[in-house]
Amino acid sequence: MRSLLYSHLIPLIPVFAAVLILFGHGLMTDRYLVGGDLSIHGAAIEQDKLPDGFIGSWTRHLWGVPVMPYNPLPRRFLLMLTPPATYVTVAYMLDIVLSFVAMFFFLQTKCSRKMPAITGALAMALSSHTITLVSAGHLSKLGMMPFAIFSLFSLDRAIERQSMFLFACAGATAGIGFSEHQDVMMMLGMLIAAYGIFKLFMCLPGYGKMRYLAKNMAGVVVAGILFGAIAFPSLMGTFTLTVPGRATIAQSPAQKWEFATNWSLPPEEMLEFVAPFVYGVETGNTSAPYWGRLGRTKNWEKTRQGLFNLRQHTVYLGVFQLMFALYAVFRIITRKKSVGVGHVALDDAQTVRREIVFWSAAWLIGVLLALGRYGPLYRLFYLLPYASGIRAPVKFMHLVEIATAMLFFFGLRFLFSDSDLGKSRAVPVARKGQDCRTYAPGAIAFAVASGASGLMFLVVSWWVLGKPAFLLDLWQKWGIAAYSETFTKTMSAALVRAGIMFLMAGAIFWARCFLLYRRWFSACTWLCLLFILWVDQVTVARKYVRVGRMSDLYADDVVVDYLRLAPGPFRVMCVGGDGLVRRWQSYALPNRGVNVFDLSVMSGLSPDHKAYVEALSRQPLRLWQLGSIRYLVGSKTDLASLVNHPAFQPVISVAAVRRVNGMIGLDTVVPDKASHVVLLNRAALPYASVFYDWQRVEEGKEFERLGDPSWNPGRQLLVVGGDSSLPNDRLPDPATVAQYDWTRIAIDAEASEGGILLLNEKYDKNWHVQVDGMDAQLLRCNGIMRGVRLPAGRHRVVFIYRSPYTIPVLLRFGAIILVLVWGAIPVFVRRLWPASQQGHSGNDRMPVTDGDGGKK
Numbered sequence: 008m009r010s011l012l013y014s015h016l017i018p019l020i021p022v023f024a025a026v027l028i029l030f031g032h033g034l035m036t037d038r039y040l041v042g043g044d045l046s047i048h049g050a051a052i053e054q055d056k057l058p059d060g061f062i063g064s065w066t067r068h069l070w071g072v073p074v075m076p077y078n079p080l081p082r083r084f085l086l087m088l089t090p091p092a093t094y095v096t097v098a099y100m101l102d103i104v105l106s107f108v109a110m111f112f113f114l115q116t117k118c119s120r121k122m123p124a125i126t127g128a129l130a131m132a133l134s135s136h137t138i139t140l141v142s143a144g145h146l147s148k149l150g151m152m153p154f155a156i157f158s159l160f161s162l163d164r165a166i167e168r169q170s171m172f173l174f175a176c177a178g179a180t181a182g183i184g185f186s187e188h189q190d191v192m193m194m195l196g197m198l199i200a201a202y203g204i205f206k207l208f209m210c211l212p213g214y215g216k217m218r219y220l221a222k223n224m225a226g227v228v229v230a231g232i233l234f235g236a237i238a239f240p241s242l243m244g245t246f247t248l249t250v251p252g253r254a255t256i257a258q259s260p261a262q263k264w265e266f267a268t269n270w271s272l273p274p275e276e277m278l279e280f281v282a283p284f285v286y287g288v289e290t291g292n293t294s295a296p297y298w299g300r301l302g303r304t305k306n307w308e309k310t311r312q313g314l315f316n317l318r319q320h321t322v323y324l325g326v327f328q329l330m331f332a333l334y335a336v337f338r339i340i341t342r343k344k345s346v347g348v349g350h351v352a353l354d355d356a357q358t359v360r361r362e363i364v365f366w367s368a369a370w371l372i373g374v375l376l377a378l379g380r381y382g383p384l385y386r387l388f389y390l391l392p393y394a395s396g397i398r399a400p401v402k403f404m405h406l407v408e409i410a411t412a413m414l415f416f417f418g419l420r421f422l423f424s425d426s427d428l429g430k431s432r433a434v435p436v437a438r439k440g441q442d443c444r445t446y447a448p449g450a451i452a453f454a455v456a457s458g459a460s461g462l463m464f465l466v467v468s469w470w471v472l473g474k475p476a477f478l479l480d481l482w483q484k485w486g487i488a489a490y491s492e493t494f495t496k497t498m499s500a501a502l503v504r505a506g507i508m509f510l511m512a513g514a515i516f517w518a519r520c521f522l523l524y525r526r527w528f529s530a531c532t533w534l535c536l537l538f539i540l541w542v543d544q545v546t547v548a549r550k551y552v553r554v555g556r557m558s559d560l561y562a563d564d565v566v567v568d569y570l571r572l573a574p575g576p577f578r579v580m581c582v583g584g585d586g587l588v589r590r591w592q593s594y595a596l597p598n599r600g601v602n603v604f605d606l607s608v609m610s611g612l613s614p615d616h617k618a619y620v621e622a623l624s625r626q627p628l629r630l631w632q633l634g635s636i637r638y639l640v641g642s643k644t645d646l647a648s649l650v651n652h653p654a655f656q657p658v659i660s661v662a663a664v665r666r667v668n669g670m671i672g673l674d675t676v677v678p679d680k681a682s683h684v685v686l687l688n689r690a691a692l693p694y695a696s697v698f699y700d701w702q703r704v705e706e707g708k709e710f711e712r713l714g715d716p717s718w719n720p721g722r723q724l725l726v727v728g729g730d731s732s733l734p735n736d737r738l739p740d741p742a743t744v745a746q747y748d749w750t751r752i753a754i755d756a757e758a759s760e761g762g763i764l765l766l767n768e769k770y771d772k773n774w775h776v777q778v779d780g781m782d783a784q785l786l787r788c789n790g791i792m793r794g795v796r797l798p799a800g801r802h803r804v805v806f807i808y809r810s811p812y813t814i815p816v817l818l819r820f821g822a823i824i825l826v827l828v829w830g831a832i833p834v835f836v837r838r839l840w841p842a843s844q845q846g847h848s849g850n851d852r853m854p855v856t857d858g859d860g861g862k863k
Contacts, residue, residue: 018125021537022107022132025545026100029138029552033096038554040095042144043319047561048598050091053077056749057087061820063240063810064749067602069616070634070791071769075244076812078186079823080150081105098150099141105153107132113160114416116167117362122533123423126540127416131156133544134408135283135323142289142551143319147188152405154184155195159409162199162230166206169222171229172829178230179826182237182819189241190397191405198369198406203227205365209358236822240815247811248613263395264380265305269314270399271379273300276322281508282464283323283547285501287494290317295497298487301401305380308485315485322377322404323547326508327515327540328411330457331418332370334516337449338421339363363417370410377403422450422519423533450520457513464506468499511539560594564673566685567591569659570638571599576694576747578634580604582641587663587683591640604636616769619791622710628654632690633713633720633789635767639686646684659685690721692767695742695754697797698724699762700735701788709790724763726794727787739765742804750808757801764804766793777805 033040039047056064060077077083082098089097111128118124132138140148158181165173181199185192212219276299279285287297297318304313339360375384379400388394471478474495482488518532563571570579579601581592596603606620623630631639639646639655649655660681661673678684701724704712709727712718718725722738742764746753756764763786770787776795777783779802788794795804810816 018111018121018128019104019107021125021129021541022104025129025133025541025548026103028545029548030096030100033552033554034093038556039092040099040141041553041555042142042146045095045144045146046593046597047091047095048594050086050095051598054086054091054094059750059810062816063244063812065771065774065808066749067768069604069606069612069769070619070767071771072612072616073248073771073773073811075248076240076810076816076819078150078183078241079820080183080187082150095146098146102146102149102153103132103138106137106149106156109153109156109160110412113156113163114413116160116164117359117416118420122537123416123419126419126533126537127412129537130325130328130415130540130544131409131412133541133548134412135321135325135544135547136404136408138544138548139320139551141548142553148191148405151184151188151192154180154187155192155199156409158184159199159202162203163206165226165230166203166210166223169219169226171226172826174226174230175233175826175829178233179237179822181230182234182822185234185238186241189245191402193393193397194403194406195409198373198409201369202365205361209361233822233826236818240812240819243812243815264389267389267395267398268380268385268400269304270302270317270401271381271385272322272374272377272401272404274378274381275299276301277374279322279501280324281326281329282501282505283321284550285498285505287497288321288550289319294493296490296493298482298485298490298494320551321547322401324408324411325415325540325543326505327512327536327543328415330453330509330512330516331422332411332414333418334449334453335363335414335418335421336367337453338418341449359417359420363414366410366413366417370407370414373403373406373410377401377407422516450516454513454516454520457509457516461506461509461513464502464509468502468506471495471499471502508539508543560590561598562595563599564595565661565675566640566659566673566683567595567599567601569685570596570601570640573638576602576744577637577691578602578604579638579640580631580636582639583645585642588641604634615791618710619713622713622790626714628690629714629720631688632692633767633792635692635694637688637691639688641683643681643684646686649686650678650684654690655686655688657684658687692720692765693739693741695744695756695764695766696739697742697756697758697762697764698722698739699732699737699758699760700724701726701732701763703727703729703731709787713790720789724765724794725789726763729786745803750810752806754804754806755801756797756804758797758799760799762797763788763794764797765789766806768793768806771808773809773811775807775809777807778802 030040032038052066053060056074057077060074061079063076064074066072066074082094082101085097085101086094107128110131111124114124114127115121137149137152158177161173161177161180164170165177177199181192181196185196207220207223210219276286284295286299288295290297290302297316299316299318302314302317307313307315342356342360372384375382376388377400379385385400472495474491478494479488479491482491482494487494515532515536579596581588581596581603592603592605620630623633630636638658639649643650643660650657657678660676660678661684662676662680662682664672664674673683700722704725704727706727709725712725722736737759740757740759740762742754742756744752745755752766752768754764754766758764765788767789769791770785770793772785774785774793775782776785776793778795778797783795786794786796793806797804
């Protein structure tokens with residue numbers, strides 16, 4: 008029990024404490040995490056779709072969009088048990104803990120002691136660039152990271168042990184990570200593949216090379232099969248949904264390059280590797296606004312067009328991490344064949360040296376790629392297949408963080424040799440006049456260098472407080488001189504922080520130089536280092552973890568209440584961009600299940616979606632009519648031209664007022680005093696209706712008729728293929744939507760004669776229709792909508808979505824179950840048939856030695 012506690016629970020204490028401090032306040036029932044791309048109602052919709060979401064489902068966005076199957080992450084199963092707001096917070100916490108566990112296992116294979124592994128794993132789990140993406144709401148990147156590290160760990164052990172099971176684990180974890188976030192996992196996959204090749208040749212035996220290579224190639228094939236099986240649904244969705252949408256974006260080569268490299272790391276921002284917030288915290292932060300160039304549109308200084316910048320994270324790597332990483336590199340450069348007095352060499356020094364060379368190269372390449380258009384290397388990456396569609400080269404900082412954590416770990420091993428990590432043997436007591444200090448080569452030089460760097464940063468921070476002329480000129484040129492006082496204070500504080508951290512690093516090196524050969528002194532040094540590292544990373548990450556009250560964005564008001572109680576289904580379009588309209592569009596209305604029509608994300612949709620909107624781009628009234636957009640919501644100013652239009656009727660007029668408690672609320676007022684209005688679109692087609700007059704159009708020409716002024720959408724239907732109806736003056740009859748789920752829509756319709764039922768949702772070949780329980784032919788109507796022929800009489804029409812991912816998903820879960828069963832069988836075998844019953848005892852194994860040559 009004591010061994011289990013020490014081995015598995017005690018190492019988790021630092022990371023558990025970190026996630027509780029960072030996210031504990033987000034577990035309160037009236038609060039939620041705030042992030043750019045994070046939405047609580049999105050998690051609620053995901054929860055509502057389970058378990059069908061694991062197979063693939065349909066979403067109501069715009070006129071309907073197919074959704075790829077959910078990735079089977081451990082945290083996603085929590086969604087079945089927790090409220091959406093709690094789930095988002097717990098998901099972040101779980102992903103950080105899993106990253107720590109994965110890195111801890113990986114580092115433990117390279118060191119017999121736990122303290123270096125704990126410290127290195129903590130540096131990775133709380134690495135600033137990854138963890139501060141909480142501010143941007145990038146939950147998928149955090150969810151991908153532990154599986155990338157587990158894949159690296161599994162591949163490392165698979166090559167060392169020649170284990171097919173571990174090769175399978177490497178492929179499976181890489182497949183899960185790729186399914187969660189393809190862009191970053193592809194980048195990390197390049198690192199994992201390079202490390203696998205490196206490890207393959209590093210472990211090459213002196214004899215039996217062909218057998219060794221053949222077995223490893225078989226393992227690679229097993230890993231590839233498992234990866235393909237698990238990642239196949241995501242790859243299928245990418246090539247059927249994402250790639251066609253991007254192909255419709257007409258861009259020149261220069262525009263594509265600009266798209267791919269817009270978030271490149273400016274070279275001057277490498278200063279933030281050691282000085283967090285030196286250019287501000289993030290874009291839009293009121294207390295420390297970011298003023299650097301990350302996310303700035305190319306040629307913004309000349310044209311003033313596009314983004315000034317956009318950053319919601321930091322690229323801080325850490326002073327301790329970088330100094331110890333440099334110390335590891337220094338040691339392999341200056342290593343000596345003979346070992347000095349008082350120092351114990353690390354096991355297998357040649358292997359460690361090669362590992363440090365590999366991770367140093369990975370670090371350098373990662374930084375050069377993160378520079379993007381500011382560096383020379385990204386052009387080569389851009390030429391790779393699929394790479395031109397990936398934007399934000401700064402994503403390569405994830406690779407840099409892993410390399411930094413590895414070098415940091417090796418630096419710790421070199422500085423604190425195994426003899427100083429708390430061995431159980433007795434420690435000799437120094438006699439009078441005898442020096443029992445243990446020296447670490449180069450530690451004095453690094454202590455001096457760290458101290459000098461710390462003093463330099465403190466001096467520069469004092470100089471920045473004087474507001475240098477070149478900074479004032481730069482801020483004046485960019486039009487942000489009004490914030491010069493804030494910028495100066497933020498820069499100075501960041502430089503002071505870096506200076507203090509360098510001085511602390513110097514103190515650690517100095518203490519190690521004159522470290523008495525006492526167990527308690529070594530333990531205290533380790534605890535100080537771990538505590539400083541923990542505080543440093545948590546205080547940086549804390550700036551990017553924010554919470555707000557649920558009522559701030561998701562609160563009901565008279566507009567929300569009216570729309571959520573209106574008989575549906577229908578669509579609502581929010582017009583304008585003020586804060587209240589954005590709250591309705593992005594949070595309050597979707598959270599209440601109101602179908603909000605949002606055209607702001609058209610760039611990622613299918614070609615027929617785009618063709619439909621482009622055909623009606625100059626006729627918004629017809630677009631709203633055909634799309635069943637029953638209500639328009641916005642400021643009175645933005646909707647002024649429609650308030651008196653005969654097709655629209657104002658149904659609610661509201662104005663913002665301050666309550667007694669100081670909160671801002673909405674009251675219903677007369678139209679003349681309103682600030683915002685809700686308009687009823689009388690011309691909007693019902694969500695479902697039976698047409699008796701339809702006209703045949705040829706496939707490929709359906710979009711040409713949409714804008715024809717001679718066509719009356721309220722009386723006549725356009726049908727792709729088939730025959731036209733006889734002339735008929737009968738008006739369409741409305742139908743009743745009896746059931747409206749993500750994958751099933753039931754409609755009760757009564758046709759006075761033969762007609763076509765129109766459902767104003769997007770046509771898709773994976774939707775199937777039944778009329779009174781019998782299969783019927785699905786029709787494409789009005790360009791992209793669904794329809795079905797009905798005979799005269801009363802009918803129950805059911806539209807059923809059959810996911811095209813069913814077989815790929817079964818393959819995915821089959822591969823995951825295979826790996827789990829494969830790993831569980833040996834455990835059950837050992838429990839059912841102990842070693843004594845298998846013809847040998849546990850003492851027949853070869854002895855394993857520790858770092859001093861003694862038997863374990």
